[in-house]
Amino acid sequence: MGLALTGTAALGVCDWAATTGNPPLQTGDWAFVVGNWEVLLLGTLVTVLLTATSLALGFLAGFPAGTVEVYGTGRLRDAVSTAGVLLRGTPVVVLIVLFFFGLPIPRLLTLPVLDVRLDVFLAATLALGFRSAAYQSQVFRGAIQSIDEGQLAAARSVGMTQRQAIRHVVFPQAVRRSIPGFQNEFTIVLKDTSVAFAIGLAELLTRAENLYLQPGRDTAIMEVILAISAIYFVLTFTTNRTIDYLGDAYAIPGGDE
Amino acid sequence: MTLLELEGVRKSYEDEDVLRGVSFAMDRQDVEVIVGPSGSGKSTLLRCVNRLTEIDDGAIYLDGEEIHGIDENDLRRRVGMVFQDFNLFAHRTARGNVTLGLTAVLGLSKPEAVERADDYLDRVGLADQADSYPAELSGGQKQRVGIARALAMDPELILFDEPTSALDPELIGEVLGVMRDLAEGGTTMLCVTHEMGFARSAASTLTFLDDGRVVERGPPEQLFENPREDRTRSFLGQLTDLER
Numbered sequence: 343m344g345l346a347l348t349g350t351a352a353l354g355v356c357d358w359a360a361t362t363g364n365p366p367l368q369t370g371d372w373a374f375v376v377g378n379w380e381v382l383l384l385g386t387l388v389t390v391l392l393t394a395t396s397l398a399l400g401f402l403a404g405f406p407a408g409t410v411e412v413y414g415t416g417r418l419r420d421a422v423s424t425a426g427v428l429l430r431g432t433p434v435v436v437l438i439v440l441f442f443f444g445l446p447i448p449r450l451l452t453l454p455v456l457d458v459r460l461d462v463f464l465a466a467t468l469a470l471g472f473r474s475a476a477y478q479s480q481v482f483r484g485a486i487q488s489i490d491e492g493q494l495a496a497a498r499s500v501g502m503t504q505r506q507a508i509r510h511v512v513f514p515q516a517v518r519r520s521i522p523g524f525q526n527e528f529t530i531v532l533k534d535t536s537v538a539f540a541i542g543l544a545e546l547l548t549r550a551e552n553l554y555l556q557p558g559r560d561t562a563i564m565e566v567i568l569a570i571s572a573i574y575f576v577l578t579f580t581t582n583r584t585i586d587y588l589g590d591a592y593a594i595p596g597g598d599e
Numbered sequence: 600m601t602l603l604e605l606e607g608v609r610k611s612y613e614d615e616d617v618l619r620g621v622s623f624a625m626d627r628q629d630v631e632v633i634v635g636p637s638g639s640g641k642s643t644l645l646r647c648v649n650r651l652t653e654i655d656d657g658a659i660y661l662d663g664e665e666i667h668g669i670d671e672n673d674l675r676r677r678v679g680m681v682f683q684d685f686n687l688f689a690h691r692t693a694r695g696n697v698t699l700g701l702t703a704v705l706g707l708s709k710p711e712a713v714e715r716a717d718d719y720l721d722r723v724g725l726a727d728q729a730d731s732y733p734a735e736l737s738g739g740q741k742q743r744v745g746i747a748r749a750l751a752m753d754p755e756l757i758l759f760d761e762p763t764s765a766l767d768p769e770l771i772g773e774v775l776g777v778m779r780d781l782a783e784g785g786t787t788m789l790c791v792t793h794e795m796g797f798a799r800s801a802a803s804t805l806t807f808l809d810d811g812r813v814v815e816r817g818p819p820e821q822l823f824e825n826p827r828e829d830r831t832r833s834f835l836g837q838l839t840d841l842e843r
Contacts (some may be wrong), residue, residue, distance in 0.1 A: 495651055496686035498701030498746075500752055501676035510703055515690045594690050596734030 361402050371562035375569045378553055384575055385549035390457055392466055392535045392545055393577075397528060399471025406480030411479060412486045413508065423481070429476035434469070435537045441469035458544050466538040474531050481523030485516040491553040521589040528585070529578045536574075601663070602627045602787055603648065603756060608657035610643055617643045619811035620657065625804065629757075630633065630782045631789045632798040632819070635808035636834065641791040642683075643806070645758045649678045662755065676704055679749030679757040683764050685741040688732040693720060693744045694729040705752065706754045719747040723777050739770030743777055750781070757781075759790040795838050799823060807831045 358557070375382070442465040450460035470479045489512050497507035536547040545550075550570045554563045603799040608626050610617050610779055617640045625631045631643050646652040647788065649661060650671050659666045679782050688696050697716035701707040707715065723743040733741055742762055748826045763771045777796050782788060782801045792798065796820050798805055806817040807830070815822060824833045 348734075360641055477616035490686070491690055492682060492684050496682060496688070496748075497699075499649060499675050499682075500748065501672045501682040502700065503672055506703050510625065511671040511688050511690075518690070594734065595732045 353469065354462040361493055371559075372497045374553075374562045375560065381549050381553060382546065382569065384456060385544065385546035385570075386577075388458055388463075388544055388549075389532070389535050389546040390577065391456075391573075392463065392470065392538060392543070393528075393532045395463075396474055396531050396535070396558070398471035399467060400474025400478045400527070400531065403472060403475035403483050405477035407475055408482030408486060409508075412485045412534050413504075423581055429473050431474075434473055435540050436535050437473055438466060438469040438537055438540055441465045455569040456544070462538075462543045465541060466535070466543050470531060470538075471535060472529060477527055478524065478528075481527060482516060482519050484523070485519040486512055486521055489515050515594075518592060518594065521585060525582055525585050528581060532578055532581075533574060546573060600627055601625070602661065603711050603789065604631070604660040605644075605648075606658045606660070607645070607656050608647060608659060610652065611639070611655060613636050615744065617811055618647070618654070621811070621813055623806060623813060623816060624748040625754065625787070625789065629787055629803045630801050631804050631806065633789070633791045633806045633808055633812075634793065634798060634835070635793075637744075639783060639808045640811045641808055644759050645760050645789065645791055647682070648756075648758060649675050651680075672704070674700070676752060677755045679752055679754035680751050681742070681757060681759045681762050685738070685745045685765070686731070687741055687744055687748075689733050692730050692732055693725060693736065693740075693747075694750045696733070696744055697748045712726035715751055716747070719745070719751040722750070722780075723747045724773070737770060738766045739773040742766065742774045746774070746777055746781075748798070750786075755790055756787045756789060759788060761791050761793065763792065764795055783803050793838060795823075795835070808835060809834070 393570065407422050407426065410419055411426075432440075433440070442462065445465060445468070447461045447464055450464070452459045453463070493511050493515075494507050494537045502510065535545055537552065538545050539548040542548065547570060550566045554560060554566045601624050605621050608618050608621045621644060623631075633644065635641050637755065642761040643652055647654045648666070648667060660799075661669070661674065661677065688699060691699060694713065694716045697719055698707075698709070698712040699740055701712035702709060703714055717726065717729055720726055722730055723746055725740060725743055725747065728736060728740060728744075731740075746762075749782075762778070763774050764773070766774065766789070771794070777792060777813060778788070778790070778797065779801050790797075790802075802819045804816060805822045807814045807822060807828075815828045823835055828836065
């Protein structure tokens with residue numbers, strides 16, 4: 343059995359080589375990576391774009407959700423926290439497949455240059471975005487709850503409405519305290535865009551796979567994977583540093599109370 | 600002329616009766632000082648006056664009007680509050696702490712609010728700290744910002760909830776100094792404090808609250824020198840001993 347498999351595999355490689363005319367490359371296939379830089383660049387662009395749209399959706403839905411979990415009442419609050427539990431309790435690959443096949447998204451145009459189908463991109467954004475919202479809501483909820491109640495009482499005591507007090511006193515401080523949690527979330531979303539390969543979205547991992555799955559290119563798997571690992575790392579590292587810098591620039595002088 | 604009147608105010612939390620029928624009245628420009636052991640309901644009483652806490656029974660009148668008939672935000676605009684723990688807005692400068700209420704509640708323009716804030720910060724001796732953030736200020740300075748923040752709203756009455764209790768001893772004087780100036784300037788003040796020196800010299804009326812009831816009330820000299828109740832004598836005696 344084992345022998346038969348080996349034999350078939352070996353035969354397969356030989357066949358590929360014969361049909362494409364490319365001899366199988368053995369080691370040090372970095373030239374292949376470099377030669378396909380455009381493919382990886384396009385994949386990186388799609389990854390960055392998907393991260394941006396997902397995080398933006400995550401923020402736009404997560405910030406209000408966190409606020410509702412702290413200040414909301416009744417059914418709205420119950421609905422929000424249940425949605426959060428469901429989204430956080432489902433594997434992201436399952437979510438992305440569920441959103442793609444489950445939502446009635448009509449087939450849309452394909453973006454030029456990036457070669458990405460808009461409906462696939464939309465499904466991926468919705469899945470990653472709402473899941474991120476479920477996590478971001480917890481970051482904001484924690485940050486809001488960490489603001490000393492006394493400040494709210496002080497704001498109410500000069501005659502501010504609850505809404506004004508939250509807007510002028512609680513939010514500006516809560517957003518600052520959310521930065522470390524948000525950084526975490528950014529890193530997770532960026533890396534999780536790779537699961538969009540499950541619905542065939544041409545992001546970085548999908549394109550990388552397409553490269554080494556070409557006939558005779560299975561020798562370059564490690565090189566391609568290492569290259570995209572480095573790309574993911576550079577993206578997370580530089581963005582985290584940028585957020586660190588912004589966090590410092592907007593920190594409250596003298597530190598938090 | 601009566602500004603604030605409490606009539607049989609009651610408040611309980613679950614099984615605990617915190618206020619058991621408190622009644623008194625104070626005039627404009629009065630400095631009413633409330634003293635009493637911890638847990639006697641002093642802070643709760645103050646919070647009932649600006650409705651941070653709602654009473655269970657009784658009535659509270661501000662300038663003749665029952666406060667539950669007044670919009671709570673309007674009421675709080677007319678009744679300022681200074682807190683034990685300062686409760687400054689940590690993300691705003693001293694000036695920003697004062698201007699926020701002016702712009703958000705009174706609708707002043709930014710330049711008007713800044714001018715007014717600087718004026719009040721100057722009155723509490725903090726003109727040079729207007730750009731400092733709370734974390735950069737000492738406890739005494741923070742509390743003076745808290746007082747300026749309340750004053751700038753131009754309230755009819757200011758509630759002081761143990762304004763010096765969270766301060767290091769050497770910083771108490773600067774806050775009491777500001778409060779004395781206000782008292783002399785005719786600000787109507789309702790103060791909960793353990794500062795007997797201030798009670799004695801600045802209060803127009805002293806109220807001894809114990810176990811949710813007014814035990815004794817009168818001019819401070821009378822309560823200190825000639826209390827009618829033994830409980831008043833022993834409580835004030837203890838506190839005055841501490842000061843020596």
